[in-house]
Amino acid sequence: xxxxxxxxxxxxxxxxxxxxxxxxxxxxxxxxxxxxxxxxxxxxxxxxxxxxxxxxxxxxxxxxxxxxxxxxxxxxxxxxxxxxxxxxxxxxxxxxxxxxxxxxxxxxxxxxxxxxxxxxxxxxxxxxxxxxxxxxxxxxxxxxxxxxxxxxxxxxxxxxxxxxxxxxxxxxxxxxxxxxxxxxxxxxxxxxxxxxxxxxxxxxxxxxxxxxxxxxxxxxxxxxxxxxxxxxxxxxxxxxxxxxxxxxxxxxxxxxxxxxxxxxxxxxxxxxxxxxxxxxxxxxxxxxxxxxxxxxxxxxxxxxxxxxxxxxxxxxxxxxxxxxxxxxxxxxxxxxxxxxxxxxxxxxxxxxxxxxxxxxxxxxxxxxxxxxxxxxxxxxxxxxxxxxxxxxxxxxxxxxxxxxxxxxxxxxxxxxxxxxxxxxxxxxxxxxxxxxxxxxxxxxxxxxxxxxxxxxxxxxxxxxxxxxxxxxxxxxxxxxxxxxxxxxxxxxxxx
Numbered sequence: 001x002x003x004x005x006x007x008x009x010x011x012x013x014x015x016x017x018x019x020x021x022x023x024x025x026x027x028x029x030x031x032x033x034x035x036x037x038x039x040x041x042x043x044x045x046x047x048x049x050x051x052x053x054x055x056x057x058x059x060x061x062x063x064x065x066x067x068x069x070x071x072x073x074x075x076x077x078x079x080x081x082x083x084x085x086x087x088x089x090x091x092x093x094x095x096x097x098x099x100x101x102x103x104x105x106x107x108x109x110x111x112x113x114x115x116x117x118x119x120x121x122x123x124x125x126x127x128x129x130x131x132x133x134x135x136x137x138x139x140x141x142x143x144x145x146x147x148x149x150x151x152x153x154x155x156x157x158x159x160x161x162x163x164x165x166x167x168x169x170x171x172x173x174x175x176x177x178x179x180x181x182x183x184x185x186x187x188x189x190x191x192x193x194x195x196x197x198x199x200x201x202x203x204x205x206x207x208x209x210x211x212x213x214x215x216x217x218x219x220x221x222x223x224x225x226x227x228x229x230x231x232x233x234x235x236x237x238x239x240x241x242x243x244x245x246x247x248x249x250x251x252x253x254x255x256x257x258x259x260x261x262x263x264x265x266x267x268x269x270x271x272x273x274x275x276x277x278x279x280x281x282x283x284x285x286x287x288x289x290x291x292x293x294x295x296x297x298x299x300x301x302x303x304x305x306x307x308x309x310x311x312x313x314x315x316x317x318x319x320x321x322x323x324x325x326x327x328x329x330x331x332x333x334x335x336x337x338x339x340x341x342x343x344x345x346x347x348x349x350x351x352x353x354x355x356x357x358x359x360x361x362x363x364x365x366x367x368x369x370x371x372x373x374x375x376x377x378x379x380x381x382x383x384x385x386x387x388x389x390x391x392x393x394x395x396x397x398x399x400x401x402x403x404x405x406x407x408x409x410x411x412x413x414x415x416x417x418x419x420x421x422x423x424x425x426x427x428x429x430x431x432x433x434x435x436x437x438x439x440x441x442x443x444x445x446x447x448x449x450x451x452x453x454x455x456x457x458x459x460x461x462x463x464x465x466x467x468x469x470x471x472x473x474x475x476x477x478x479x480x481x482x483x484x485x486x487x488x489x490x491x492x493x494x495x
């Protein structure tokens with residue numbers, strides 16, 4: 001059973017992204033409910049909305065998908081990341097630490113790609129990709145972890161730089177959670193880096209980040225009200241402007257110092273960067289997103305609380321909370337969605353994990369944000385853990401999310417490739433990006449259990465008639481990832 005409160009450093013839960021097989025991955029994903037004690041050759045196009053990456057500056061969204069347990073040159077769980085370049089035809093390129101220009105080398109248990117984040121870190125007009133390899137051994141520091149940036153250019157990502165861990169030996173799994181955002185409102189992209197075990201401290205590297213040294217214009221740390229210690233620290237980070245001050249804030253998930261239960265903390269951005277002085281506790285749930293769902297000028301925090309019970313706010317099958325932003329932070333009204341909410345397809349059943357992943361984006365091109373929710377544990381017609389996703393659309397008048405017209409998708413839905421199979425975990429991650437530049441957000445769904453945990457992801461193109469459909473899935477064989485072991489392609493999309 002999933003643990004919602006910290007009670008044992010060896011406890012394990014059915015954690016977001018549902019990864020839990022190898023020893024290295026298990027160490028990163030245990031018991032999260034509660035605690036236990038290159039120079040550009042051409043000018044880039046106009047920047048895309050901040051929720052979409054554009055690594056080659058062509059004005060069309062790109063996507064980065066992780067396979068953190070992929071074998072590389074025989075090294076188990078070395079990890080790889082596949083970048084999908086958008087356009088009329090999708091193009092894929094896969095990176096590992098053995099790729100030309102990427103620092104280091106692929107080693108057993110590195111988990112390259114366990115978490116990823118994008119932004120224009122060097123301010124050259126092209127988005128770059130920050131990649132965590134939290135299982136990297138740094139000298140004699142086993143599982144110390146490392147963060148690297150692959151640099152954008154007119155030709156896409158190439159070359160890389162390692163960001164130095166400022167406290168090696170002081171924590172484990174550095175760069176397990178990473179997140180980009182403009183936390184001081186200076187127009188540059190900063191990078192927040194946490195460590196999954198050992199310390200609650202989060203490092204923030206301000207842009208402009210140097211390609212040669214990996215240092216930014218400054219470096220500082222924050223320590224939100226989450227626990228430190230073995231098996232504790234920040235589990236997830238997400239950014240967005242909640243209070244409308246044109247500076248991005250940071251949402252930090254971890255075990256609360258107050259009662260040891262999983263909780264999210266809103267940490268506001270200020271002219272001097274992130275400050276914990278006015279941090280605010282929010283409901284638990286690992287995965288979050290931030291967006292202005294009701295067009296009032298304030299970002300709303302969407303929280304996926306996937307657990308059935310054992311923690312305040314839980315409901316059978318999982319729950320999604322939308323904490324509406326206001327000038328003083330996330331103090332607006334809160335919307336609640338479960339699979340038993342009127343208009344939401346299906347019904348809440350134990351182990352569905354509704355809310356294990358979620359993402360906001362404008363799917364139908366009406367100028368308002370819609371919400372995609374993963375339920376990777378959904379059983380369908382007797383098929384265990386086949387997985388599903390639900391699309392909840394924004395109202396036509398822009399006043400917020402509504403269950404009217406909500407859509408349920410699984411792999412037996414017409415237009416969705418493949419078919420429902422046991423332990424596919426369809427919905428292990430979800431992302432909304434306009435991959436073909438037609439003004440409508442396309443929905444990409446991860447299915448890390450596909451083909452015996454080889455994994456896959458499925459770009460579903462948003463059609464003019466309002467339907468979502470894909471011609472084929474993207475599999476390990478599609479992108480040159482070894483099928484040895486359990487690669488888990490589709491476990492994570494870059495935010």
